Amino acid sequence: MSKYQRIKGRSFLAWVVLAALYGCAALERPESAVSARVFPRVLQAGDVLDLHTGTKLSFEELIRALETVRIVYVGEVHAREADHEVQQRIVEGLWKAGKRIGIGVEMLPRTVQAALDLWVRGTVDEAEFLEAVGWERHWGFPFEAYRPVFMFAREKNIPMRALNAPPAVARKVAHHGLEALTEDERRQIARHFFMDDAAHRAYIQEEFKAHVPGGIKDFETFYQAQLVWDETMAESLAVWLVQEPLDQVVVLAGKAHVNQRFGIPERVRRRLEHRYAVVVPAADNEAPEQVTAEVGDYLVVTAAEKPAPGHGKRLGVLLDKNPEGRGLRVRQVVPGSRAEKAGFLAGDLIVAADGDPVSDVSDLHRRFQSPQDAVVFTVDREGRVMEIRVDFGR
CATH class of the missing domain: 2.30.42.10 (PDZ domain)
Known part of the structure; x- marks a missing residue:
């Protein structure tokens, strides 16, 4: 049996297990998602807060708390260096705790997984890796912000997983809808789409009203395109957790995909019952005191950034x-x-x-x-x- 056949067989088995779990996974939201208490407090850079209790934690206590869950989501503003530093500290902290961890990334489509594996194994250099995965084409934000995490995974041989859908497929859905995809394109994204989350739909509808994108057919195709991202990343994670004997996965993704839990986190839980936590980095000049347990489980307050020369020239x-x-x-x-x-x-x-x-x-x-x-x-x-x-x- 070839290596490809073994991998293909494992993937099929993962689908069978996931299909069986669809019927038994709890669909109600965790208690934290409906707890919106604002705790009276004054926060500053470096503070870590349990959003359920209002208790301040040390970063070491945060790591110990995160050790108890299967998936840790750490949201980011893509161009914010402080968010990436929080992600790096959590990855390093869980690895040092002796956990067999994996790192799931929004930045790359799952079609480039083979190139990401070569990176982790150390068989390609940075330039070869960026070319092979089409970093500029698929993502566009400078690799420099992500290099520390990618280098740490490479040095420690930590498995990484490209979670996302190909951008071209999502664009086609936004313009023409899911029904316009070819069979090959349809295979590149999630098999199942859950469109029954009213809160998520309302959130995306507000985004659509505020920032109507050019070339989009209508809200339905726009919403389908958002689900292409979230459902594909959720499916990728669920399959990975079934396939690989990992203690934990740390997910690095934009805050819109993880905060409030109705993006990736709950869509993974629909596929595979497990415990997870959402970590919310927030700058000290962005009213972090107003972040509640509706948004996430733990708050990490960062210092407001002062861009280095040239670094502040972000077009957006x-x-x-x-x-x-x-x-x-x-x-x-x-x-x-x-x-x-x-x-x-x-x-x-x-x-x-x-x-x-x-x-x-x-x-x-x-x-x-x-x-x-x-x-x-x-x-x-x-x-x-x-x-x-x-x-x-x-």
Whole structure:
């Protein structure tokens, strides 16, 4: 029997086990999800809080508490260094506690798992790895922010799992709906979609109203696309937990996917009964006192960041290469970002920056290294060419 056949057989067995568990997994929300008490307190950077009791913990006590659950979700704002540092400390803390841990990442689609395995085994260097997984194409945020966790996994031989769906498939669903997918595309995402969570649907509907993306057919296809992300990551985790003899998995994902639990966490629990915890990093200038147990289980307060020179030049968009070769397509505009304030819309095609042609994310990164405070982008919006000025000095 070949190695591929053995892996395929294990995967089939995992599906059988998961199918059997669908009928017995509890669907009610954990008690923490309906507890919204705000504890009277003053918090500062470095504080750790149990959101159920209001008890302050040391970071070591947090690690001991997290040792008791199967999955630890640590949400992030993708461009926030402090959030990545919290993730790193939790991964290191659980590993030092002697747990056999794995790390699940939102940043990569599960179609590149083979390349991620090569990275962990140390058989490819960083440049080869980033090229093989298409980091700029699939994610777009600088690898530097994620390097410490990826390097730690490589050094300690900690299994990693690419959890997400291919971005191109999610985009197609957003524009045309699930029914437009080919059989091959449908196999690349979750088999089952749970559309009965009213709170999650209402949350996504508010996002849709506030930031209507260009090129989206309607709210239903937009909601289906959000579920492509959450359900695929949930399915990937559930299958991994059945396949691998891991004590714990630490999941690194955007806060929108883990906070309030109705994104990934509860969708994993529908597939496989287990205990989990959600850790919420929050900066000390963002009213962390208002974070309740509706949002997560533990709060870690971080210091407000002062960007290093050049680091603060974040446009606030997720980008994809244009298949036709010209420019970069805006997949998503981050709410509250410079891009949103300047007038960028999802679907815009960035073709130049200060007159220089743009064909790769690295072109923008190089532009942002310059000392100038403003960049004028040439944008093609559904055939209409316009200029959008973004001021990075404010």
